[in-house]
Amino acid sequence: MTKFGEHWEASFREMVVEAGAKAIADAGIEGRELQAVYGGSMASGRLISQEHIGALIADQMGLAPIPSTRCEAACASGGVAFREGYLSIASGAYDVVAVGGVEKMTDVSAEDVAIALGGAGDQEWELFNGATFPAIYALMARRHMKEYGTTEEQMAACAVKNHANAMHNPYAQYHKAITIEDVMKSGYISEPLKLLDCSPITDGAAAVILCATEKAKKLYPEKAVEVLASSQASDTLALASRQSMTAMNATAVAAQQAFAQAKLAPKDIQLAEVHDCFTIAEIMAIEDLGFFKKGAGGKAAADGETALNAKISVNTSGGLKACGHPVGATGVKQVVEACWQLRGEAKGRQVDDAEHALTQNVGGSGATCVMHIFKRADRK
Amino acid sequence: MTKFGEHWEASFREMVVEAGAKAIADAGIEGRELQAVYGGSMASGRLISQEHIGALIADQMGLAPIPSTRCEAACASGGVAFREGYLSIASGAYDVVAVGGVEKMTDVSAEDVAIALGGAGDQEWELFNGATFPAIYALMARRHMKEYGTTEEQMAACAVKNHANAMHNPYAQYHKAITIEDVMKSGYISEPLKLLDCSPITDGAAAVILCATEKAKKLYPEKAVEVLASSQASDTLALASRQSMTAMNATAVAAQQAFAQAKLAPKDIQLAEVHDCFTIAEIMAIEDLGFFKKGAGGKAAADGETALNAKISVNTSGGLKACGHPVGATGVKQVVEACWQLRGEAKGRQVDDAEHALTQNVGGSGATCVMHIFKRADRK
Numbered sequence: 001m002t003k004f005g006e007h008w009e010a011s012f013r014e015m016v017v018e019a020g021a022k023a024i025a026d027a028g029i030e031g032r033e034l035q036a037v038y039g040g041s042m043a044s045g046r047l048i049s050q051e052h053i054g055a056l057i058a059d060q061m062g063l064a065p066i067p068s069t070r071c072e073a074a075c076a077s078g079g080v081a082f083r084e085g086y087l088s089i090a091s092g093a094y095d096v097v098a099v100g101g102v103e104k105m106t107d108v109s110a111e112d113v114a115i116a117l118g119g120a121g122d123q124e125w126e127l128f129n130g131a132t133f134p135a136i137y138a139l140m141a142r143r144h145m146k147e148y149g150t151t152e153e154q155m156a157a158c159a160v161k162n163h164a165n166a167m168h169n170p171y172a173q174y175h176k177a178i179t180i181e182d183v184m185k186s187g188y189i190s191e192p193l194k195l196l197d198c199s200p201i202t203d204g205a206a207a208v209i210l211c212a213t214e215k216a217k218k219l220y221p222e223k224a225v226e227v228l229a230s231s232q233a234s235d236t237l238a239l240a241s242r243q244s245m246t247a248m249n250a251t252a253v254a255a256q257q258a259f260a261q262a263k264l265a266p267k268d269i270q271l272a273e274v275h276d277c278f279t280i281a282e283i284m285a286i287e288d289l290g291f292f293k294k295g296a297g298g299k300a301a302a303d304g305e306t307a308l309n310a311k312i313s314v315n316t317s318g319g320l321k322a323c324g325h326p327v328g329a330t331g332v333k334q335v336v337e338a339c340w341q342l343r344g345e346a347k348g349r350q351v352d353d354a355e356h357a358l359t360q361n362v363g364g365s366g367a368t369c370v371m372h373i374f375k376r377a378d379r380k
Numbered sequence: 381m382t383k384f385g386e387h388w389e390a391s392f393r394e395m396v397v398e399a400g401a402k403a404i405a406d407a408g409i410e411g412r413e414l415q416a417v418y419g420g421s422m423a424s425g426r427l428i429s430q431e432h433i434g435a436l437i438a439d440q441m442g443l444a445p446i447p448s449t450r451c452e453a454a455c456a457s458g459g460v461a462f463r464e465g466y467l468s469i470a471s472g473a474y475d476v477v478a479v480g481g482v483e484k485m486t487d488v489s490a491e492d493v494a495i496a497l498g499g500a501g502d503q504e505w506e507l508f509n510g511a512t513f514p515a516i517y518a519l520m521a522r523r524h525m526k527e528y529g530t531t532e533e534q535m536a537a538c539a540v541k542n543h544a545n546a547m548h549n550p551y552a553q554y555h556k557a558i559t560i561e562d563v564m565k566s567g568y569i570s571e572p573l574k575l576l577d578c579s580p581i582t583d584g585a586a587a588v589i590l591c592a593t594e595k596a597k598k599l600y601p602e603k604a605v606e607v608l609a610s611s612q613a614s615d616t617l618a619l620a621s622r623q624s625m626t627a628m629n630a631t632a633v634a635a636q637q638a639f640a641q642a643k644l645a646p647k648d649i650q651l652a653e654v655h656d657c658f659t660i661a662e663i664m665a666i667e668d669l670g671f672f673k674k675g676a677g678g679k680a681a682a683d684g685e686t687a688l689n690a691k692i693s694v695n696t697s698g699g700l701k702a703c704g705h706p707v708g709a710t711g712v713k714q715v716v717e718a719c720w721q722l723r724g725e726a727k728g729r730q731v732d733d734a735e736h737a738l739t740q741n742v743g744g745s746g747a748t749c750v751m752h753i754f755k756r757a758d759r760k
Binding site for chain 1: 393422423424425426428429430431432433434435436438439443444445446447448449450451452453454460463464467468470471472473495496498499500501502503504507611612613614615616617618621629630633743744747748750
């Protein structure tokens, strides 16, 4: 992956090439061994006036004429691209596939970014009426506080923990430790969410190489990471249409399917990269994924149960909050972090004896959730 | 599918529901039998300020929580969505999948549409410098005329034939027969391409239901259409980077793969829906697909060899030219036409003894080509 951040001197295309070339080098293959590409990008049409991102990636990487397909599912675009790459190998069409995610967000005004991101929700019923994403997640936070007694300090604890993890991730946007007091003193963006509850606007790209299982085990017996489960679910675009504002049904459904596929339970997972676009989203995720009971996520965060090498290590990369959130790249970055952890290469933020990792990538306010469970391939 | 045209009183969402509901009814299933959705849409972010089209489709159709994924490959978005649906069934993940394509283009200014469509090509090297799509295809036409002696009248013959076919397609945007003289007298858009060489701006949606082969043969022994081949290839985004301006390498590569998969040759195909965004594109397509020798496409068109029930029936739907071109929907509409023809349901434009149909869907100026070959399932 590229470093995540404000890359005023790197274009969309340059970031694609940097992440793609690093992934190919890491896999120890030649570009010509790739048989297809899947790319996740959410809002390139509005942010850089460019669609047809699949072809762009193959072109910039010098990979034509292999097929190259863009997938879009708002902030879950990267995770969905990974899933399509996975399914394409499962179909037998290909053996070796590259999956990339990329977004270039800092070349347009903050207003234009807000409008582009609003396209992840229900344009007609939410954005048109002024409900930007911080407002939508603020509604969820307020309701979670009312129903379960979750506090602003408990939400702040997620941000503090993610900034602490990011201190040890050289690819993270922020290398700045923060305190609960820092979060509580930061200005309200949409009450009760404050500046330091919100993930930032970020440029960045991430890429991975997928390979059919038997081939991967032969080529990389100690390095390969196995995909044990892949699942995806949907929900209404608009928050107002849902039965609950404090749980994401798409996450719950995808989790049930993923754990069944992997024949694992939440207790078997050592680390999870979850979609903390706002701190309340991390609290809801760790509940909906079954790591903690519904309503107990805030207390668990405040008690340190999601810190590095605690009960479960959540967002060791720094999460969207501190590693940054280039929307189309985030889902692929989660997979990259899972791989590094399962290989024991996450220096300074390594989870001890990491055997199973989970990634949970959300689009919009929960209308898409895509999930994967990974295992170190050298273990039985 | 919806009728293609200028639907000032139907929204993007309404068109999704109309096409989706018709496809479900045609398949004789219940919506709850669907296990996943794939949707093709190119430029919804710019045209209706809405991304996350996969979730939108599932939401509008009342299909949540099943997975729903948007694919984007410019004007090949529909074809690529169909291919991803096909691969997802081949992977074993699903048995019954809906594939839709949709675009709502007439709610913004012509300038905004031109900029949105420009995102299909190379924004930095083409659109930024003023090369809109008619200009790019005009360069190809001029070169084809120089190398092979193709004439403006030969190109016009494609438009005349496609308008004649559209007279019998109730879903077509135009029901207006035109003559060679009409085309020749229409104003230049980008010389040598005239108004009647160009496909129009269109609203519309199309949808199909895909089902695992054995299940389809059991459920619909006489109605099901079999997918014999699916292929996709890429090329450089920018025309200037290619070796040839008179052939699309992505089409040639995809055709080679598709015919090999289907164990068929061009002579075995009775009808083809090809991507005639401009008349010159149809001439290049029938050459690159192997129906005619390179350089002989113009003469073949003028000689009537691509007319209904001639040597090969090309664009019986009316093609992009006369059926209309809602970009994300076009690739799925091609599949719909192929199905109707192979079932013998294309009243007034029916190809006699149609056994094999081919669809060729192009993104941009040829940076993506996705192709499918279909067979009537009740024949051995």
